[in-house]
Amino acid sequence: MNIVIMGCGRVGAQLAALFDEDGHKVTILDTESYSFRRLPSSFKGTALIGDGTDADYLKRAGIEEADAFIAVTQGDNRNVMAAQIAKHIFNVPKVVCRIYDPLREELYHALGLETISPTTIGAQLLRDKVVG
Amino acid sequence: MYIIVVGGGKVGFYLTSALLNEGHEVLILEKDPARCGAICEELGSVVVRGDGCEARTQADVGTERADMLIAVTDEDEDNLVACQVAKHMFKVPRTIARINNPKNEALFKKLGIDVTVSSTNFILEHIQEQVPTHPLVHLLTLGGGALEVVEVRIPPNSPVVGKRVRDITFPPDSVICLMVGRWEAKVPTPDTILEAEAQVIAVTRPEAEGALRAALTG
Numbered sequence: 001m002n003i004v005i006m007g008c009g010r011v012g013a014q015l016a017a018l019f020d021e022d023g024h025k026v027t028i029l030d031t032e033s034y035s036f037r038r039l040p041s042s043f044k045g046t047a048l049i050g051d052g053t054d055a056d057y058l059k060r061a062g063i064e065e066a067d068a069f070i071a072v073t074q075g076d077n078r079n080v081m082a083a084q085i086a087k088h089i090f091n092v093p094k095v096v097c098r099i100y101d102p103l104r105e106e107l108y109h110a111l112g113l114e115t116i117s118p119t120t121i122g123a124q125l126l127r128d129k130v131v132g
Numbered sequence: 133m134y135i136i137v138v139g140g141g142k143v144g145f146y147l148t149s150a151l152l153n154e155g156h157e158v159l160i161l162e163k164d165p166a167r168c169g170a171i172c173e174e175l176g177s178v179v180v181r182g183d184g185c186e187a188r189t190q191a192d193v194g195t196e197r198a199d200m201l202i203a204v205t206d207e208d209e210d211n212l213v214a215c216q217v218a219k220h221m222f223k224v225p226r227t228i229a230r231i232n233n234p235k236n237e238a239l240f241k242k243l244g245i246d247v248t249v250s251s252t253n254f255i256l257e258h259i260q261e262q263v264p265t266h267p268l269v270h271l272l273t274l275g276g277g278a279l280e281v282v283e284v285r286i287p288p289n290s291p292v293v294g295k296r297v298r299d300i301t302f303p304p305d306s307v308i309c310l311m312v313g314r315w316e317a318k319v320p321t322p323d324t325i326l327e328a329e330a331q332v333i334a335v336t337r338p339e340a341e342g343a344l345r346a347a348l349t350g
Contacts, residue, residue, distance in 0.1 A: 053209055055235060077185055077209040080216075084243055103187040104213070107221055 004029065004066045004092075006052030006082050007073035011098070013038035015070065020045050027061045030073075052082040055089060068094040076101050083113055133157070134198045136224075138184030138214040139205035140167045143230060143251075147204060149175055159193055185213040187221050195222040204230040212236075215245045241276050268345045271333070279305070281335055282344070288328040290350045298322035303343035306336040 001024045005012050008030035016028045017040050026045030029052045030036065036047045050057030052071065063069065069086035071079035076099045083097035096114045099105040105117035133156050137144050140162030151158045152175065161184035162168050171179045182189035184203065195201065201218040203211035208231050215227035228247040229240055234256075240248045257270055272281040286293060292300050297308060297320050310333035311320045318324065326332070336344045 054233065055239070075209065077207070077213040081209040081212050084212075085239060088242055089239060101186060104185070104217070107187065107217060111216075111220060 001025070001067040002062060002065050003027070003068045003070070004058070004061050004063055004086075006030075006069070006071045006079070008035040008038060008047070009072065009074065010038065012070075012072045015072065016045060017043060027066075029057065029061050053078055053085070055085055058082070058085060058090065063090045063092060066090070066092050068092065068096070070095075071097045076104055080104070080108055080113070083108075087113065133200060134194075135159075136161065136184075136190075136193060136195060136198045136201045136218070138201065138203040138211070139230075140164070140171050140179060141204070141206060143204040145171060145174070147202065148178060152178065161189060161193065185210055185217060187217050190214075190217055190222060195224060198222070198224050200224065200226040200228065202228040202230075206232060208232055208236050212240060212243065212245065215240075216243065219244060238277065267349050268341065274335075277338065279335055280338055280341070281333065282341065284332045284334060284345060284348045286326055286328055286330045286332060287349055290326075290328070290348060292326045292348055292350070293328045295326055296322065297324050297326065300326075300347060302347055303336070303340035306334060306340050306344045308332050308334045 003019050003024050003026050005016050005028045008028050012028060016026050019026045020043050027048060028045060029048050029050050031051055033049050039047060048061050050060060052058060063086060069092045071082045073079055079097045079099060083095050086092040087095045099108060099115050099117050100119050102117050102120045105115045109115045135151055135156050135158050137148050137158060137160045140160045144160055148158050148160050158178055160171060160179040161182050162179055163183050165181055168179050168181045180193055195218055201215060201224045203214040205211055211229040215229045218224040219227050226246050229245045231237060231240060231248050231250045232252060234250050234253045237248050237250055267284060269283040270280060271283055308320050311318055311324060312331040313327045332348060334344060
């Protein structure tokens, strides 16, 4: 699969490495080149400096041929905007978006985005560790 | 009207004071406590500290009874989300977003934002208007970008000078609706003769813009 990831933080970098190991073609976007230090030296994909909320950078990252787009920057709103561009403008078949704020996650899930809230999942996991 | 303004920067501040002067009920949502204090001092208690993109904050300030929400922070993505939350969770009838990157205009429309205001485009258009050599100036966009009103100045060496409107081949969906000559402004008929240096106001489609300019300026 062609996979575009926006945001090369801890999650983005690890995700990119996982897909890369599985043999997928990965392009990862971040606004700062310093973030790419998190990628393993074995990473064979493409690392690109650019803002994923700008359609031009997404095109440069190959969004038009992408099978999947994943938005995992620190900003909920940036993720939401980029995911909507990928889904509604470029018709990427699989779009997943991280949203920390549970209420915002609920809304965008209802609006048809595939969303994950680490806040909700993290809190549940921690509770289960304690009382489960 | 009850109007919620998201973002208490310069735009939010002056917008709010203008809307208050017009007699509206206005509330600003602003994250930064120092900005909140400054606004409160100038305009009275019209500001609530909070993230205008959060559903909880919007619920707290009674967004469900708002007639309009205007998001004017300097981040396009924040303005988009504030408007979408207002529209979809609180059914606010009219949402307006300020955009900084002109490319986002089409995207925001597609995502259901009622009105977008691009300060970058405003400045660009004014520059075009002020630069007399520019052959085609955008005056107005209609129907969400489907049609536009433009102004073209007919150069003296244009092949259409001295021709009747009916003898000029225009691109599809393009029509001249006003001609401002040296002596008078008139609504042209098919027999109107185009003068050199006249300003022509025309309606066209964005994709036909180049062809219209070519037809009128040679």
